[in-house]
Amino acid sequence: MTTEGAVRPKKLEPAQYVRALSEIVRLSARTSPLAVTMKVVGSIVAAALPLVTTFFAALTTTALADAYAGTDGAGNRAIVYVIVTAALGLFMVAFNSVDRYIQRSMQYKVGAKVSDMMFERFMSLEFWRYDDKETVDLFDRAKRFSEAYPRVLDRLATIFTQVVSVVLSVVTLFFVSWWIALIVLVAILPSVYLQFKLSRAQIAHWNSHIEVRRRRGMIERGLLQPQYISELRVYGMVRHLLGLRRDLRDEDEKRRMEFEKTYIPKQLLGDGLQAAAEVTALVWVVRQIVLQAQPVGQFVLVQQVVSRALDSANGLVDSLSSIDEDLANLFDYEAFMALPVRGERERQLAAAPETIAVEDVTFRYTGSDVDVLKGVSLTIHRGWHVAIVGENGAGKSTLVKILVGLYAPTTGAVRLDGVDLQELDVNSWHEQLAVLQQDYLKYDFATALENIQYGDIEDPPSRERALAAAHDAEAKEFLEKLPRGIDSYLSNWMEEKGSRKRGTQLSGGQWQRLALARNFYRAAPVVIMDEPTSAIDALAEAHIFRRLFADRSRTIIAISHRLATIEKADVIYMLADGVVAEQGTHAELVALRGRYYTMFEAQLSDRDREQGAPGTGVDAPERPAPEPTVAAGDDG
Ligand SMILES: Nc1ncnc2c1ncn2[C@@H]1O[C@H](COP(=O)(O)OP(=O)(O)OP(=O)(O)O)[C@@H](O)[C@H]1O
Known part of the structure; x- marks a missing residue:
């Protein structure tokens, strides 16, 4: 069965976070400055626009209350505010669409560039490194980073939006009342701290029981491998492994639940703090409105802004926790890119x-x-x-x-x-040289003819040469019997051209004859x-x-x-x-x-x-x- 392990979330130190984040921004800016500029502008707009909309919604509410009380011109003001709010909403929708489009094309460019750079580096390493388990492991982790790169960039933008959103919300509240701003801050900081500790503890807990999950992952992957099925069936292992997998899964879940239980009081404390801050702010603004110290619309403003500040702070914790693994892989990516290349x-x-x-x-x-x-x-x-x-x-x-x-x-x-x-x-x-190694290649995405012709890609492909090579490698006879002869595909994942028929699966010895034919075709x-x-x-x-x-x-x-x-x-x-x-x-x-x-x-x-x-x-x-x-x- 495969030895590949389960994904292991890693824990980064705060200084590593900062370095990783700045490194990603630097890497992106170097690859696509426009993408980074759009991300920054987009994040600020995404954080600020809802607040501006809330501000106008509050003005509308105040104007409506005034109109209700019979104030002249208040009705017209309310209509203007409604139109402005709607226009802002429209602008937000349009901005999001354009931003999505630009981001998608930029993400592709940035992701493609990063993975191209990595593959280039991989191909220029000293040969012994391809045999070196540590290099291959490092490459795997770096590859994971390059694949996740566009997502990391997105997460970073989300984090930036959340930070800007928290800061703008608190600043807005500060203009309403400095001590409401202070109360919200006081509630945010410890609850965010508690949540962050919780997510860290969850990662540590995950790591401490990684072996159980890895074993389960290996069993699950093994059960799905066609080449294992016959032995698993004959030895009656399927039921046994299914039972083992179930036990491992249940054991893992039991531990997880026990762990979560220990954190319930702390979680409650954090949530309680936030709820208390929200209620205090609302009671305060209601009293202010009743005392006519604040306009009616201020209720909408405070209620929306406080809840936005708390939501963004909570979202920030989630984003930071889930980006851990990606950022850890960034260091692997950097280490990989720093490997010396072949002179x-x-x-x-x-x-x-x-x-x-x-x-x-x-x-x-x-x-x-x-x-x-x-x-x-x-x-x-x-x-x-x-x-x-x-x-x-x-x-x-x-x-x-x-x-x-x-x-x-x-x-x-x-x-x-x-x-x-x-x-x-x-x-x-x-x-x-023509080299045929013990673990020769099977180009199962290609036809038999192409499999042979890949022996020499410098010269124009020759059918006659390929047939002669197939003959010398004792491959001609079986190839002629394939549905499309030498033009057949060699995997039943591939469909034959112009028909719905699947390609033919070759036996081990037939594959080896084909590899030999490729070696002969090279005529080295x-x-x-x-x-x-x-x-x-x-x-x-x-x-x-x-x-x-x-x-x-x-x-x-x-x-x-x-x-x-x-x-x-x-x-x-x-x-x-x-x-x-x-x-x-x-x-x-x-x-x-x-x-x-x-x-x-x-x-x-x-x-x-x-x-x-x-x-x-x-x-x-x-x-x-x-x-x-x-x-x-x-x-x-
Ligand atoms: N990548 C590697 N890293 C460390 N040791 C290796 C590596 N590859 C092979 N060896 C060791 O080198 C020794 C010789 O291996 P090699 O593959 O050259 O033998 P061989 O004569 O070709 O064997 P076989 O007939 O089984 O193919 C073995 O003891 C093997 O364990």
Whole structure:
């Protein structure tokens, strides 16, 4: 099941808040100054306009009361105020529509720019970072920030509106009566403080029980994975996991309710304070009106403004609490964007190298204290067919990654025609390479033809070349049987062009043949393959390797566990625990009766053994020793 965790809200310190908020404004202003200006203006308008409308509503009420009492001209004044109020309302609606439109287009621009910058940076990192769990985790969190960025900007605008709204409301009340303003402030501050503490405690509570939620999340995601269903059903796990999920959910809810209970008195205290402030203000204004010290409309003004001040203050607490996670991810985004990028190297590899030399290479993965390769040396000449074999974990794939230039050796060097790969522009090396890794790509959004043609996107796509590559990879036959042949989509999420039929799902081995076809389509002078036929049936595998080893125009480096397939390689390197334990031709290694022989013998069927299979060195016919022949442990 997946190991991905549940979303973890983080807690920020006040200073971090301020820094994060200013950083977001700076980032937005740099990306789209117009968006920021519109946000600021929009937020002020959104905070001020309701107050202005309330002010006119109060004037209308006073004028109406005057008109009721028979004051001359008061009726006309009331009508003018009503018209002004309506006009303000209309303006507000129009402003909101325009603002929404501008914000949407700006949000897109800002969000797109931020995520583009992040992906650019991701693509320019040192290769080893793609394998580094911490970098990938950091990238994931930074990505979350970039996706949430437009929302963060919106939340920030809301926070700004709420702050302006609280300040303007209190200032307005101050003009009505300074001590009413003071009472409202006194009620707001502690209740806001209490609510903020409550939301902080909720986050801390959430964090303290994150494991329960993470387990539940993993179970839920696992239950929905099609590839798990058969095992889950056969083992009767579905009901068991549903029960476990229910228990975890109920346990979580029980804890949450118990926690909430402890906060009820404090919440009541905060709400009580606010209600008391509201009632005090209203009683005061009613008394003032009765004593004719204030006009009638002042009731509307005070009632509206006080309730607006309290609502905005409460909203502010909610907004600040919910922005926590987004702001925490901002720091991840910054950390990610600060990662050093790959240094560009000028020196180009002009053509396929005549020799590829691995010189005393030692390698240790970042964060590990174990050498995976320990002084590996080998030389590969142009046109050679080389096989690398060894038990699981011997270091074969690591050696391939170093050869490809994805990792730099910890000590030692890979030299192409004598030039250290670390001094070369690695792209110029990649142009000469076709690589098939163990975890090859499946472009399931594309057709089979496109899957093959992605092997070479520099030249115009060729159908003939793709068909030839499919043939060499033993993929042509099954591709022809697909509903639209090589033009079929390879996922049942995709619909075939011009029909409602779904694409075809391929088997593991069929996908691997397609990946091989892509590798052949590239027609690169150097081919590196890490277990290229691990999922392919034995007959097809034999055909593929026969064709591959018949081609002398390419240098081939292949890792394989099935030793029968690489029997014809010019040199076989047997890696064991990070060192070249044995090297030579198949016949030489068999004759050596060492590790290779033991492995080879274990793979022979009893029948082969009885019949004296070729290369066992027992009854096998003599094979002319191909060049080069090297003694065990020596440098090629
Ligand atoms: N990204 C990594 N970080 C740390 N250690 C790693 C990493 N990748 C591989 N290793 C370790 O390096 C050693 C060699 O791994 P490698 O994948 O090169 O072996 P291999 O010979 O290709 O094995 P297999 O036949 O199973 O593919 C293993 O012990 C493995 O645990």
